[in-house]
Amino acid sequence: MTCLLCSPTTESLLWHDVFCRVIWVSDDDYPGFCRVILNAHVREMTDLPPADRQRLMDVVFAVETAVREVAKPDKINLASLGNLVPHIHWHVIPRWTEDRCFPDAIWAPARREGWVPAGAGIGPLIEQRLRELLPA
Amino acid sequence: MTCLLCSPTTESLLWHDVFCRVIWVSDDDYPGFCRVILNAHVREMTDLPPADRQRLMDVVFAVETAVREVAKPDKINLASLGNLVPHIHWHVIPRWTEDRCFPDAIWAPARREGWVPAGAGIGPLIEQRLRELLPA
Numbered sequence: 001m002t003c004l005l006c007s008p009t010t011e012s013l014l015w016h017d018v019f020c021r022v023i024w025v026s027d028d029d030y031p032g033f034c035r036v037i038l039n040a041h042v043r044e045m046t047d048l049p050p051a052d053r054q055r056l057m058d059v060v061f062a063v064e065t066a067v068r069e070v071a072k073p074d075k076i077n078l079a080s081l082g083n084l085v086p087h088i089h090w091h092v093i094p095r096w097t098e099d100r101c102f103p104d105a106i107w108a109p110a111r112r113e114g115w116v117p118a119g120a121g122i123g124p125l126i127e128q129r130l131r132e133l134l135p136a
Numbered sequence: 137m138t139c140l141l142c143s144p145t146t147e148s149l150l151w152h153d154v155f156c157r158v159i160w161v162s163d164d165d166y167p168g169f170c171r172v173i174l175n176a177h178v179r180e181m182t183d184l185p186p187a188d189r190q191r192l193m194d195v196v197f198a199v200e201t202a203v204r205e206v207a208k209p210d211k212i213n214l215a216s217l218g219n220l221v222p223h224i225h226w227h228v229i230p231r232w233t234e235d236r237c238f239p240d241a242i243w244a245p246a247r248r249e250g251w252v253p254a255g256a257g258i259g260p261l262i263e264q265r266l267r268e269l270l271p272a
Contacts, residue, residue: 044212046200057193064182075222076180079215083231083239086211095219103219105243 005087006041014127015134019052020059022130024123029100030093031119032071032126036060038088045080045088056088059134063092066129070122077105141223142177150263151270155188156195158266160259165236166229167255168207168262172196174224181216181224192224195270199228202265206258213242 012024014034025033036059038048045053064076073094080090093106098115101108148160150170161169172195174184181189200212209230216226229242234251237244 044200044204045214046197046204046212050194050197053193053197054190057189058186061182061186061189064180068180068182075217075219076182077215077217077219078181079213079217079241081211081213081215081241083211083213083241105215105217105219105241107241108243109245 003041003087004085005037005089012123014123015059015130017135020056022059022063024126025091026123028116028119030095030106031117031122032067032073032094034063034067034092034126036063036090036092041087043082043086043088048088056090060090060092062130062133063090063126065133066126067092067094069129070125071117071119073117074102079105139177139223140221141173141225148259150259151195151266153271156192158195158199160262161227162259164252164255166231166242167253167258168203168209168230170199170203170228170262172199172226172228177223179218179222179224184224192226196226196228198266198269199226199262201269202262203228203230205265206261207253207255209253210238215241 012026013021014024015022020036020038023035025035027033042048071094074097075095077093077095095102096117100110148162149157150160151158156172156174159171161171163169178184207230210233211231213229213231231238232253236246
């Protein structure tokens, strides 16, 4: 079966190198939600050598920094699940106390509807900050 | 307000040092579910200096290794949410394709009930493996 992350069709790319890429999820409920995707098809973090684990986490933390600065959320959620697509990818999710599911995980049933933080133009701002934080 | 992770009442401790601790969650649906808890009260990973981020992730990955070896899950889920308790802690969750919520996150509504992987004595085995993987 073709892996969706090995053969992506549409991705809003914010940053990439030969090792991994950062995409903007463009989720209306969570503006600033980004994903860090390893380019190689690897299942678990501990299937990577330690230096590669660190290299990937450095990008995850750069994205966390950029999302915090640009989206100014109340909390950051980090998660690497991969149950549907067992190819390492990290969710970097900005959370607000008034958001759809807070304080539950975004995968829990909604607690409320209708509140959406300002998100216009947030993708390009994160992209610009990542360019400053990460090597070209 | 007292932080539950600064003043824990009952924790099933598997490993600890001055920097962080590993506890066994003892979740019947997910035997082998562990948490890595930073001892200091810090909100986000990027509030830590880079060396401390790496130190904590090294423990998270040691726990992932131990849980994979002992529980033999189909997938590992890693998550640092902290919406309820904004004190850095990492969930290391073994997943099975037949488990309660698979392939959804464990915070999603249950898809099925009744299937529980064998979990008797799994805590001590993880504890023993962590003692080999991590410095005393």
